[in-house]
Amino acid sequence: MTHHHAHAPGEGHAHCHSVGTSNERRALIAAVITGTVMIAEVIGGIVTGSLALLADAAHMLADCAALLLAWWAFRLSRKPADASRTYGHDRFQIVAAFANGVTLALLTLWIVIEAIERTASPQTIDGLPMTVVALVGLAANIVAFAVLHGGDRENLNMRGALLHVAGDILGSLAAIIAGLVIVFTGWLPIDAILSILIALLLVRAAWFLIRDSGRILLQSTPSGFDREAVRADLQASVPGVADVRHMHVWSITEQRCVATLNLVLADGTDPCTAISALKARMAEAHGVDHVTVEVVRE
Template sequence: MSNVHNHNHEVKDKNLIFSIFLNILITVSQVIGGILSGSLALLSDALHNFSDVISLLLSLFAHRLSKKDANENRTFGYKRAEIIAAFVNSITLIIVAIFLIYEAIIRFSNPVIISSNLVIGLSFLGIVFNGVSALILKKDSEHNINMKSAYLHLFTDMLASVAVLIGGLLMKYFGWFWVDSVMTILIAVYLIFVGIDLLRTSTKMLMLFTPDHINIKEIVSEVHKISGVGKLHHIHVWHLNDGELHLEAHLDCSNDIKMSEFNNLLHQIELVLLEKFHINHINIQPEFKKEDSKDIIVQD
């Protein structure tokens, strides 16, 4: 296997740890406030914040685990741990959302008078704390699916707090206590959409599907332009994690070349795949007039 590394963004533990601390403070405050005020939306927000704490802890554990060295029993190390964390986090988003919808529907038929001042104060606190947490993870989320799952938990929580704040203001000035349930449902529907998108992305990675931005036929076309290449076939392209995009293939050489010549040919292929497709881990099996299927995709 040939490894052509590019510079990856370094994700730091301290950002996650700080976010965990803030979310614990928010969760405790909102649970107490939700009980005292009678606000389902506030308790729902607290539940979502608690799920954030669990998700952030999982993300932190997976991130640290992914840094462990490979060994004879785990030749890839734990590099896929962060994808698993993102997969689990996406499922928790959806489960929490379904639970919120269920509770909101029950509350519709049993409306409760709510202490709106407490709801307004604590929802504002949630906006500030979640906003800060999401902000410090935003850059990491652009480079790492695990951090993206953590960031989405925090960002949606900030939006949830905004919704709760709006609901609190409407209850205070108009007496619309049914708004509490409406805001809860709106929060939940948004969580479902976000969770499904993240679940789809992480599942594709776990199933080793070809990344969405990769066109296999385009790869073949570019590689075939290189002198000495006969046919690239038996191709697999997958993400090991966010920073490692792998390609495995057979290469039918146009001439019966020496190994040193193949090394030069391989180097040219590596450059094309890295520069045009950002593929940085390449494993190519050289062949010459070998009698087997030359199809681009073959069921192994």
């Protein structure tokens, strides 16, 4: 039996580092903006007696923590592979994305419970100052969103950070609309109704984030990867390949796929030539650039 590895851990990933550094910087800037607005909303909420602003400030606190987690994950993923983490620290980004998805889901649940309680006993809200503070929050959140949007949107960790800030933008818009309705009509239930609508939008986004990061954490076959089709393609396009067995494919991150497989070769085929051709085919046609091949006899 012969074992061949595509490349040593940590090799071939230098091209990701510039993108990772940009994502890291963007996540930190967004966290600072969110943290600053949160402090403003706490002060605004206390001064105006607005529960809506204090609730939004609590949301912002969770988002600031989520952005700091995303920043730390990017920072950690730049560390090289070592003896105990042979694939490097990239997977921590996926853990952070999963944690952010769960946080979003819990936040939406909290918003719904809060809104139902508020409907049962409407609070008196000073609409005008609430609207002004919410406008400041909206402007800051749009800046944070623009900063994050310039990063790598295919990255799950970045997507989690973007969803948190998108939730903040929706929250600020809802607070502005609710504040204006309260100023002009005095109708307090609008606050709770808009909160529930936003919660419904956020819970859908949270589900997709949990699902996608969960697939990677559970070592599932990457989305859209058809094992049988790939097996047939390798047999048809790589000279000397008689059969491909026990193929396992999983992801370290959404950009890094890994595979192991057993290879049965036709008589007289040079194993090194066949393995090199198979690895090249896996990388070019199927996006898997780290393949461990074991040559087995019939």
